[in-house]
Amino acid sequence: MGKPKLALYWAASCGGCEITVVDIEEKILDVADFFDIVFWPCIMDFKYEDVEAMEDGEIDITLFNGAIRTSENEHLAKLLRKKSKLLIAFGSCAHDGCIPGLANFYDKQSIFDYVYKESPSVEESSQGVFPQTSTKMPEGEITIPEFWNTVKTLDQTVDVDYYIPGCPPQSFQVAAVILAVIDILKTGKPLPDKGAILGADNKTCCDECPRERKEKKIKEFFRPHEIIPKEDECLLDQGILCIGPATRSGCGALCVQANVPCRGCYGVPPNVKDQGAKMISALSSVIDATSPEEVSRIINKIADPLGTFYRFSLASSTFKRVQFSDKT
Amino acid sequence: METKQTLKKEINLKDGVFEPKIVGFLCNWCSYSGADLAGVSRIKSAPNVRIIRTMCSGRVDPSFIIKAFELGADGVLIAGCHFGDCHYLEGNFKTMRRIEMMKLVLKQFGIDARRLRLEWISASEAEKFSKVTFEFTEQIKTLGPLRLIKN
Numbered sequence: 008m009g010k011p012k013l014a015l016y017w018a019a020s021c022g023g024c025e026i027t028v029v030d031i032e033e034k035i036l037d038v039a040d041f042f043d044i045v046f047w048p049c050i051m052d053f054k055y056e057d058v059e060a061m062e063d064g065e066i067d068i069t070l071f072n073g074a075i076r077t078s079e080n081e082h083l084a085k086l087l088r089k090k091s092k093l094l095i096a097f098g099s100c101a102h103d104g105c106i107p108g109l110a111n112f113y114d115k116q117s118i119f120d121y122v123y124k125e126s127p128s129v130e131e132s133s134q135g136v137f138p139q140t141s142t143k144m145p146e147g148e149i150t151i152p153e154f155w156n157t158v159k160t161l162d163q164t165v166d167v168d169y170y171i172p173g174c175p176p177q178s179f180q181v182a183a184v185i186l187a188v189i190d191i192l193k194t195g196k197p198l199p200d201k202g203a204i205l206g207a208d209n210k211t212c213c214d215e216c217p218r219e220r221k222e223k224k225i226k227e228f229f230r231p232h233e234i235i236p237k238e239d240e241c242l243l244d245q246g247i248l249c250i251g252p253a254t255r256s257g258c259g260a261l262c263v264q265a266n267v268p269c270r271g272c273y274g275v276p277p278n279v280k281d282q283g284a285k286m287i288s289a290l291s292s293v294i295d296a297t298s299p300e301e302v303s304r305i306i307n308k309i310a311d312p313l314g315t316f317y318r319f320s321l322a323s324s325t326f327k328r329v330q331f332s333d334k335t
Numbered sequence: 336m337e338t339k340q341t342l343k344k345e346i347n348l349k350d351g352v353f354e355p356k357i358v359g360f361l362c363n364w365c366s367y368s369g370a371d372l373a374g375v376s377r378i379k380s381a382p383n384v385r386i387i388r389t390m391c392s393g394r395v396d397p398s399f400i401i402k403a404f405e406l407g408a409d410g411v412l413i414a415g416c417h418f419g420d421c422h423y424l425e426g427n428f429k430t431m432r433r434i435e436m437m438k439l440v441l442k443q444f445g446i447d448a449r450r451l452r453l454e455w456i457s458a459s460e461a462e463k464f465s466k467v468t469f470e471f472t473e474q475i476k477t478l479g480p481l482r483l484i485k486n
């Protein structure tokens with residue numbers, strides 16, 4: 008029997024997830040040794056036709072990072088789903104939409120208007136020249152992918168077997184998952200249940216945070232640049248909006264140990280569907296106010312609540328995007 | 336070209352007039368009893384409000400509100416005990432903070448915050464309950480049905 012086949016692909020993403028794979032250091036040699044890497048456009052030269060030519064289910068595992076922004080992303084998601092036994096949403100973009108998902112604050116038209124017309128960096132002569140999916144040239148037709156109105160997650164597009172959260176997933180977690188997979192393939196141990204979150208824990212970021220928590224009573228919120236936080240006290244206690252209570256554990260609480268509040272990249276903790284709703288719930292217990300006016304005064308200091316509570320999960324949230332239908 | 340799609344949703348029309356669907360979360364100890372009193376006293380209230388009884392208004396997690404909208408509610412009413420009367424002492428203060436925050440976020444989501452209403456209704460305020468249901472139904476009628484974009 009040949010080596011198990013591994014594919015890695017990036018859709019709408021920054022490339023950080025690819026770096027995290029390389030960051031597993033010498034264990035990458037085990038990967039190259041154990042697997043036959045059949046598709047990894049970031050690192051090696053492969054063509055989409057190579058994948059199209061494969062049998063269905065020929066690839067054992069595909070690590071898919073990136074959100075679904077364009078028709079090309081969607082095509083590859085469908086293609087890789089068909090060709091893979093196991094499709095893993097790798098990283099926050101594929102899992103939750105992540106930063107690309109924040110484009111769901113807008114729609115295609117308003118994004119195009121800004122990027123190709125209104126942005127100060129657009130030359131006057133090309134203002135309002137919008138990309139066309141197909142252009143006829145004397146030599147023939149040139150096509151580019153279509154830009155969808157809404158960013159989607161991988162599992163809103165195709166069936167997904169497992170998820171590895173994080174922006175990016177921490178490389179020690181990635182290494183652990185890969186070694187576990189190698190072990191499973193070697194020994195025939197049972198696979199985890201379908202839909203399982205791999206490479207993360209089952210608590211919240213607060214659970215692995217070393218900072219000391221007291222009874223929270225927040226009178227005022229501060230943005231990180233407005234105060235110098237005390238080193239060992241909970242950031243939220245100090246009025247810095249930390250998304251730790253609404254975020255899955257597994258990263259090792261890295262940001263909070265660097266005096267930076269958790270931003271929520273590991274997605275919702277177990278048994279939670281909507282990260283923003285969870286954060287609102289957590290905050291409503293700790294804001295120290297007994298009248299609506301007082302509450303307004305305190306929460307109005309939160310710059311961009313939606314973008315903060317759903318920074319990584321707008322596309323996977325219940326509403327999925329900003330609704331333009333309800334303008335009155 | 337991809338077009339904007341709205342979630343499939345049955346829009347209630349009675350004689351061609353839009354009849355809103357409203358989900359009302361009422362706390363067991365005050366508002367639900369108030370609604371009950373309205374019933375036994377034969378005080379009419381708007382049938383648009385579908386009541387869900389919760390132990391405390393503080394039990395209404397923001398995700399319940401979001402889910403109600405997702406599943407087709409045009410408005411969500413939350414009613415609990417007056418300050419000082421909450422059976423669990425502070426539940427309604429949490430509710431108040433939560434609703435204020437929910438409104439901010441709903442606005443940013445592009446959903447009219449007037450679709451979410453918070454009221455304090457005691458067990459004896461049957462009239463108030465009735466008035467709130469009619470007022471809120473009228474309010475939602477002027478706002479029209481909530482249509483969510485998916486794509």
Ligand code: SF4
Pocket residue numbers: 212213214216217218220240241242243244249250251252263268269
């Ligand atoms: S809120 Fe942030 S700083 Fe506080 S315990 Fe949780 S993760 Fe740590």
Ligand code: FES
Pocket residue numbers: 362363364365366390391392393414415416420421422423424426427
């Ligand atoms: S019991 Fe009525 S609001 Fe808490």
